[in-house]
Amino acid sequence: MCCESERRLTAGGVWRGRYRLGAALVLVAVVWCGLLPVLSRTAGMRQRIEFLESRGINPSAKFFTEQEAGWRNAAEVERRIRQHPEAFWDLPF
Amino acid sequence: MSGSRRFSEDTLAMLVAAAMLCISVLVTVLHSNGLLPSGGTVATAEGPFWQNPMKSLVSLPAAWEVHPFESKASWLWGVVSAALLITFVMSVVMWLGRGSEMSFWRPCAGVFVLSLLAYVLAEQKLVKYYGLEYALWALLIGLLVSNTTGVSKVLRAGARTELFMKTGLVLLGAEVLFGKLLALGLPGICVSWVVTPVVLIVTFWFGQRVLKMESAALNMVISADMSVCGVSAAIATAAACRAKKEELTTAVGISLAFTVMMMVAMPQLIRAMGLGPVVGGAWVGGTIDSTGAVGAAGAMLGEEAEVVATTIKMIQNMLIGVVAFGVAVYWVTCMERSAGTRPEISEIWRRFPRFILGFLGASVLMSVLYENLSGGADFVRAVVDGGTKTVRSWCFCMAFVSIGLETDLRTLGKFLRGGKPLTLYVCGQLLNLVLSLLMSLLMFEVVFPEAADVLRK
Numbered sequence: 001m002c003c004e005s006e007r008r009l010t011a012g013g014v015w016r017g018r019y020r021l022g023a024a025l026v027l028v029a030v031v032w033c034g035l036l037p038v039l040s041r042t043a044g045m046r047q048r049i050e051f052l053e054s055r056g057i058n059p060s061a062k063f064f065t066e067q068e069a070g071w072r073n074a075a076e077v078e079r080r081i082r083q084h085p086e087a088f089w090d091l092p093f
Numbered sequence: 094m095s096g097s098r099r100f101s102e103d104t105l106a107m108l109v110a111a112a113m114l115c116i117s118v119l120v121t122v123l124h125s126n127g128l129l130p131s132g133g134t135v136a137t138a139e140g141p142f143w144q145n146p147m148k149s150l151v152s153l154p155a156a157w158e159v160h161p162f163e164s165k166a167s168w169l170w171g172v173v174s175a176a177l178l179i180t181f182v183m184s185v186v187m188w189l190g191r192g193s194e195m196s197f198w199r200p201c202a203g204v205f206v207l208s209l210l211a212y213v214l215a216e217q218k219l220v221k222y223y224g225l226e227y228a229l230w231a232l233l234i235g236l237l238v239s240n241t242t243g244v245s246k247v248l249r250a251g252a253r254t255e256l257f258m259k260t261g262l263v264l265l266g267a268e269v270l271f272g273k274l275l276a277l278g279l280p281g282i283c284v285s286w287v288v289t290p291v292v293l294i295v296t297f298w299f300g301q302r303v304l305k306m307e308s309a310a311l312n313m314v315i316s317a318d319m320s321v322c323g324v325s326a327a328i329a330t331a332a333a334c335r336a337k338k339e340e341l342t343t344a345v346g347i348s349l350a351f352t353v354m355m356m357v358a359m360p361q362l363i364r365a366m367g368l369g370p371v372v373g374g375a376w377v378g379g380t381i382d383s384t385g386a387v388g389a390a391g392a393m394l395g396e397e398a399e400v401v402a403t404t405i406k407m408i409q410n411m412l413i414g415v416v417a418f419g420v421a422v423y424w425v426t427c428m429e430r431s432a433g434t435r436p437e438i439s440e441i442w443r444r445f446p447r448f449i450l451g452f453l454g455a456s457v458l459m460s461v462l463y464e465n466l467s468g469g470a471d472f473v474r475a476v477v478d479g480g481t482k483t484v485r486s487w488c489f490c491m492a493f494v495s496i497g498l499e500t501d502l503r504t505l506g507k508f509l510r511g512g513k514p515l516t517l518y519v520c521g522q523l524l525n526l527v528l529s530l531l532m533s534l535l536m537f538e539v540v541f542p543e544a545a546d547v548l549r550k
Contacts, residue, residue, distance in 0.1 A: 014242070014243075017241040017242040017243060018241070018242055020241040021237065021238070021241040021242050024237050024241065028214070032214060032217055033159075033160065036217050036219045036220065037158055037159040037160075037217075039219055040158050040217070040218045040219035040222075041158065041159075045219065045222070048222065049218050049219070049222050051392070052222065052388075052389055052392060055388075055392050055399065057385070057388040057389055057392055057399075058221070058385050058388070059221060059222055059223070059224040059356070059383075059385040059386055059388065059389040060215060060220075060221050060224045060225065060226035060227070060383075060385045061383070061384045061385030061388065062226065062228075062322075062323070062324055062325045062383070062384060062385070062486075062489070063265065063268055063322075063325055063384055063410055063482075064268075064384055064403065064406065064407040064410050065268045065477055065478070065482055066384070066385070066482065066486075067384075067385060067388055067403075069388050069392075069399065069403055070384070070388070070403055070407060071474065073399065073400045073403045073404055073407075074273065074276055074403070074404060074407055075470075076400055077276055077277060077400060077404045077548070078276065080547050080548065080550070081276075081277075081278055081547075083547075084543070084544075084547045085278075086543075087278075087541065087543035087544045087546070087547045088277065088278025088279060088280065088281075088541065088544045088547075089278050089279055091279070091540070092540060092541075
């Protein structure tokens, strides 16, 4: 059951791997807890983030159901099509 | 894995998804009729007011700016509940399906913990703003673990990519509502139904005949994620054509990189070209891969553009089922057959990825309920928003962690060798940009100008 990557590691390699993982985790902590919060609090960025939040948009959504705007806009278009079906279905020729 | 193998991974995935869907439907029905202790709104003459209390009980990490617990510390309990629900249902189904695997809860919980870390990273507001979704961080975390310390036995047993991915896909089927295909009338059908399949087929043909891609599966996954809707389409087609994990990773990486670039560049380009909000919105909706990035780019162009862009993208989202089914049928009938022979129906059935049937079944069931049940739209939204969507997101995140855990970084390089995947994506996206723009102009400026007027009101 032992994985290939595990088998490749010698005793020295195990510690080297642990150091690398530790270093990567420290880097992640510094970027996510230090750099990104500072950048996201700059006036321009905060304004843009708040604008999208106010519109119910999730920029990392994978499917329309993952954002409020998806449901809302679909309902709005449905309402408009019900009021003017000819504009969306009748060919002009 | 040990144990007597009885059910295939597809069957296990369908059982887990069916259990999750049943739980969400049952809780919604019982709660909305006041039959749960938590109580629900009393039914009116038109029927019950559909609500699902699972929404607050089973959740994902909340968005954060400075630290993950700054706004809603309660999300942690929702995540713990999600972990308990997923590990319990998965373990029971594994025990039923494979006999001796009730102990799956430990490996499953281990992968869940790594997925939680990926989700927390993805929910940082700046990361989220640029659409760098959990799939990327889940892959990187898995790769980091497997390529530094190596993967422990427990995590190795939990890295069930196919199970998580197919469970997520069957649950995604519940969100594919066929009625939404007509959401924007004939203009929407032409922009999404005509352009998208044409781009998909031409890009695949280009990859096979002109670029001569070594892997047809990689070609198909890139073609589908670029033409349909990014990562979710990539997952569905990768499962349908049995692409390798490294191929899905490559396609997702390229798609995410271009999504960020296009999300920033397209609103500027549309303004520079002087396109109106309706045509601009339709162009954004038809071309940017990721659903979330389409909403963000559309919103940058104004409210009308956002409405059109998200609606066009929603119609493309609905094409996932059709594309996955079509790819699965094409693969078993044309790509996997022996030279010069036509496979028999029984052979096609034997090779056909059964989870696609679960996906379509969930889609048909929820589409029928959406259209025919009293308050069907609210019911489906309660079931999906309350439970299945959250579980589906966790399943996809766990699938990407599993891919990372099973991938050797050095093998990834060979899939990018020669730059063919990148060339394929760029050429396909250029075709997509040209055709989508022409079709949007034709539909909203020439054939249906009144539709554009109605959408602008």
